[in-house]
Amino acid sequence: MKKRLSWSLLLTLxxxxxxLAGCSDSGSASGDGEKEDDDVLKVWSFTDELKEPxxxxxEKNGVKVELTIVPIADYPTKLKPVxxxxxxAPDVFTGEVAFLKQWTDRDYWENLSQEPYNADELxxxxxxxxxxxxxxxxxxxxxxxxxxxxxxxxYKRSIAKEVxxxxxxxxxxxxxxxxxxxxxxxxxxxxxxxxxxxxxxxIRWFAKGExxxxxxxxxxxxxxxxxxxxxxxxxxKLREKDYTAFAPEWSPSWNASMSGPIAYNGGWEEVDEDAAxxxxxxxxxxxxxxxxxxxxxxxxxxxxxxxxxxxxGPVPYFWGGTWIGIYSGSExxxxxxxxVKMMTHDEExxxxxxxxxxxxxxxxxxxxxxxxxxxxxxxxxxxxxxxFLDQAKKIEPGIVTKYDQQLDTLLGGQVIEYVDGKKTKExxxxxxxxxxxxxxxxxxxx
Amino acid sequence: MKKLNHKGYYFIAPFFAIFLxxxxxxxxLTFYYTFTRYEGYGKPEFIGxxxxxxxxxxxxxxxxxINTWKIWGLNFALQLGIALFLAALFxxxxxxxxxxxxxxxxxxxPNLITISSVAILFNIMLDWQHGSINMFLMKIGLISDPINxxxxxxxxxxxxxxxLTWMWFGYTFIVLMAGVSGIPGxxxxxxxxxxxxxxxxxxxxxxxxxxxxxxxxxxxxxxxxLQLFDLPxxxxxxxxxxxxxxxxMVLYLYNQAFRYNNYGYAATIAYALFLIxxxxxxxxxxxxxxxxxxxxx
Numbered sequence: 001m002k003k004r005l006s007w008s009l010l011l012t013l014x015x016x017x018x019x020l021a022g023c024s025d026s027g028s029a030s031g032d033g034e035k036e037d038d039d040v041l042k043v044w045s046f047t048d049e050l051k052e053p054x055x056x057x058x059e060k061n062g063v064k065v066e067l068t069i070v071p072i073a074d075y076p077t078k079l080k081p082v083x084x085x086x087x088x089a090p091d092v093f094t095g096e097v098a099f100l101k102q103w104t105d106r107d108y109w110e111n112l113s114q115e116p117y118n119a120d121e122l123x124x125x126x127x128x129x130x131x132x133x134x135x136x137x138x139x140x141x142x143x144x145x146x147x148x149x150x151x152x153x154x155y156k157r158s159i160a161k162e163v164x165x166x167x168x169x170x171x172x173x174x175x176x177x178x179x180x181x182x183x184x185x186x187x188x189x190x191x192x193x194x195x196x197x198x199x200x201x202x203i204r205w206f207a208k209g210e211x212x213x214x215x216x217x218x219x220x221x222x223x224x225x226x227x228x229x230x231x232x233x234x235x236x237k238l239r240e241k242d243y244t245a246f247a248p249e250w251s252p253s254w255n256a257s258m259s260g261p262i263a264y265n266g267g268w269e270e271v272d273e274d275a276a277x278x279x280x281x282x283x284x285x286x287x288x289x290x291x292x293x294x295x296x297x298x299x300x301x302x303x304x305x306x307x308x309x310x311x312x313g314p315v316p317y318f319w320g321g322t323w324i325g326i327y328s329g330s331e332x333x334x335x336x337x338x339x340v341k342m343m344t345h346d347e348e349x350x351x352x353x354x355x356x357x358x359x360x361x362x363x364x365x366x367x368x369x370x371x372x373x374x375x376x377x378x379x380x381x382x383x384x385x386x387x388f389l390d391q392a393k394k395i396e397p398g399i400v401t402k403y404d405q406q407l408d409t410l411l412g413g414q415v416i417e418y419v420d421g422k423k424t425k426e427x428x429x430x431x432x433x434x435x436x437x438x439x440x441x442x443x444x445x446x
Numbered sequence: 447m448k449k450l451n452h453k454g455y456y457f458i459a460p461f462f463a464i465f466l467x468x469x470x471x472x473x474x475l476t477f478y479y480t481f482t483r484y485e486g487y488g489k490p491e492f493i494g495x496x497x498x499x500x501x502x503x504x505x506x507x508x509x510x511x512i513n514t515w516k517i518w519g520l521n522f523a524l525q526l527g528i529a530l531f532l533a534a535l536f537x538x539x540x541x542x543x544x545x546x547x548x549x550x551x552x553x554x555x556p557n558l559i560t561i562s563s564v565a566i567l568f569n570i571m572l573d574w575q576h577g578s579i580n581m582f583l584m585k586i587g588l589i590s591d592p593i594n595x596x597x598x599x600x601x602x603x604x605x606x607x608x609x610l611t612w613m614w615f616g617y618t619f620i621v622l623m624a625g626v627s628g629i630p631g632x633x634x635x636x637x638x639x640x641x642x643x644x645x646x647x648x649x650x651x652x653x654x655x656x657x658x659x660x661x662x663x664x665x666x667x668x669x670x671x672l673q674l675f676d677l678p679x680x681x682x683x684x685x686x687x688x689x690x691x692x693x694x695m696v697l698y699l700y701n702q703a704f705r706y707n708n709y710g711y712a713a714t715i716a717y718a719l720f721l722i723x724x725x726x727x728x729x730x731x732x733x734x735x736x737x738x739x740x741x742x743x
Contacts, residue, residue, distance in 0.1 A: 077704050080486060102707075106487055246575065253575050263575050406705060413687060420597070422689060438506055439706040 041065045041335050044090040046072040083108045091330040092339055097321045101402035109142035109325035130362040132397035134323050143325035144344040148362040150318045150391035151289035152310045159284050163192045173312035186243035194284050198247035198254050200235035200419050202287045205317035207231035212396040215407045221444045232418050232425050239419045245283050257283040258300040289319040290360045290388050305378045316394040360388045410435045479713035486707050497714035510698040518671030520607040529618035534648050537626040539634050553616030565680035599691030618663055625659030661734045665727050672723050695719050
């Protein structure tokens, strides 16, 4: 007993000392911090992809950069109080497209259109929609991006050859260039026991991009286009005709479906035991953007490397993307701008970056030089770089609002409930409007 | 008048300073926010009682309230039932079960796993195509078709309640066992000699003497249960899917504040939640206390 007591005492002491040490550590940092902080550039982001660029930047400029990574789910929540109060704020921070538009109209990011940045001069150098997204409502540039993230349809070549008679991206893109074409391809695949898409959510980008209009217009009215209404019907059709495989995005089944056949039993409530176990199917294609190749397909489909291709769907779209800007209250704006410059328009750095990571750049001068060099072994040698650049060009700028991320999520949820047969189309739409009103009382719903 | 030494105040001052800054101030500020429309940036806009009229007519809040009760109620009934059963079993003189320390630790283990790991774990296990739970149930022939647990409101709520039960029955069991060990052994021995059977011993000795402990368990569980958030948040889409059945009050609060930036309304939900918690704690306490008093009188 006595021994145990002394151990716990010791432990408490150690913890106490550690705590005190921790306190004094931060104390000294803030005490003589001015000297220390002078050459440390603070960067906040939500992924670790800036790690390598930061190393390069440190070597080039002989400065220290401190990168803070906050997981994306907490990123806006953690960043906001810091930016509001200015205490412990970063000098440079990134923004994902999901919350980008909430920030461009605030004073968080430095206005890059003014002196000495003059980012307006760069306008022609960037892909339109990417450059446009970094602007606030008055046209001032607040953030820039080094990448463009348009999407396509990634498909399995062996299945395409077997069922559709060709694995040529051009011909397949032609076949799937309309909704009817898409369903026709789905029908042919189904006849051979394959499924067009993993689930109905796969078509949301096409539904959204078909009739490009902002979700909420200038009068705060919700814009429910026909394309969005048709999304319900298209999704229902996919389910009813068995063109999908019950493998929603990010689910275990979704990941599994990329490397081979998965268990599937359409309308699982009426399938008997034996069939449930034996009925397997293979998914033909996935609607994914540039980064989907590297962070989704490659890790999940190692064994089928080389059997993939990428082609176009009914309409061009983009998904995700990271922008970067300078904190308006930063005291090291010059250094911060140097970093942003390197990330977004340093030809040497960007060339290396694109070649190393496969990231598709939004900076045209570099793209012109390197785009033809790409040949992706995973895609059987196809040049995905030029493919995505062509797609990026077709994306309509100026239609993303700060509400998009949440409204897309709410709409997608209702579409699935309609597809699952839990609601009629009218009920689902009605519920969607109710949810929008509840989330954003300022939006007027139809 | 006796002269008192004031130095004692210096010693308690740090606590009160921290309490004021980190507890009282936020609570009062939140109360102020309930009268405002506040997006989290800039200045809050004063709108009077609008948030309060809204919460009284808000169907989603009512739904969240009902969901929270459903999930907590099922979870608590099961948790208390299992814990009581185990407490009775382990305290029974006739069985003299060995290694109670071992069982206590094993029963408590699920509580040590972080909730996010639990959520991921069960998300995979409950997957309707590849989940081990469906596969197991189908193998032993209990069900013939896979059940899409997290896609139907009823099964989703039951799943969450069961997971919570699994996580918390060990804790309740330990607390109840502490209560049971406080009951004098003579009572059981006397009952044994008098020829009381197990059920009689349990109903007439264990249960009445456990009442204060059960009251404690009930109130702490109620307060925790009304704040149910993490598991519903993590196990489906964070919005309360399927069909809003996992939308609990705190999840609703969280989404209003951090997803939709309605800080004023979220503050109002927080206060409503506070009132509800106080109300039900008082009701529970009163009803337990009253039955006690009646028996004594």
